[in-house]
Amino acid sequence: MDVIALIGRILFVLLFFGSAMGHFTQTEAMAGYAASKNVPSPKLATQASGAVMIVGGLMVLLGVWADLGALLLALFLLPTAFLMHNFWTQTDPQAKQQEMIQFNKDVSLAGAALLFFGIYAGPGSELGLTITGPLFG
Template sequence: MVFETTGGAIAFLLARVLLGGMLAFTGINHFMQTDQMSGYAELKGVPAPTLSVVASGVMLVFGGLSLILGFYPVIGAGALATFLIVATPKMHDFWNAPEDQQQSEMTAFLKNVGLLGGVLIVLALGGTTWPYALDMGLF
């Protein structure tokens, strides 16, 4: 079993809080800065930029909270993975950015790739019973 020790269970809880909290906070930022983010999304060619910013904010908040709480974690992690797979190459296309913006776009791109890795680990563990969770199961 993955969580045989208390230390392992606590480490997994801490990882869930850190990963989920960061992603949920990012989603809240989508609501606090909708106008600015919509303008940037429009520049990147995102269709319905305001709706896209709000919808992605919902995905991030729901997904982040689902990881923290263990509440439908596979659905939450699936929402997060979908967001990261779609948004990362669209919003942080460093290969198309002007030279003075390439480094910051590459950093954002790589951050999202790392976050996607963490979310995929959560998906891989989704079928197990999580310690310190609401334990709502797969779906």
């Protein structure tokens, strides 16, 4: 079961690493999009969210306080879903559909992150192939 948990952690964090790279390599474009969504300090928010994705992703991947890493990712994803993908404000059907897809992706990933949190902070904290045990366990 340890190897299965490791594979699950690897697959889970791949999206965050790819997205974080975009936050750092395309900061101006992403900050412009954040500004269009009325995010305060959009450039700083873009860089900070990229850092949260890398730190949280690494914590889950390596099993260094994986519960805390998963919680960081959930705390990033839920506000992002509502601030950046507010499909209910869109009037163009195609834009509305795209924002709804992104909203649902973020909410679903937040659910998965909370599941990781619960597993690693609770009964699954003894799943092997981690560097540390849980912070909240």
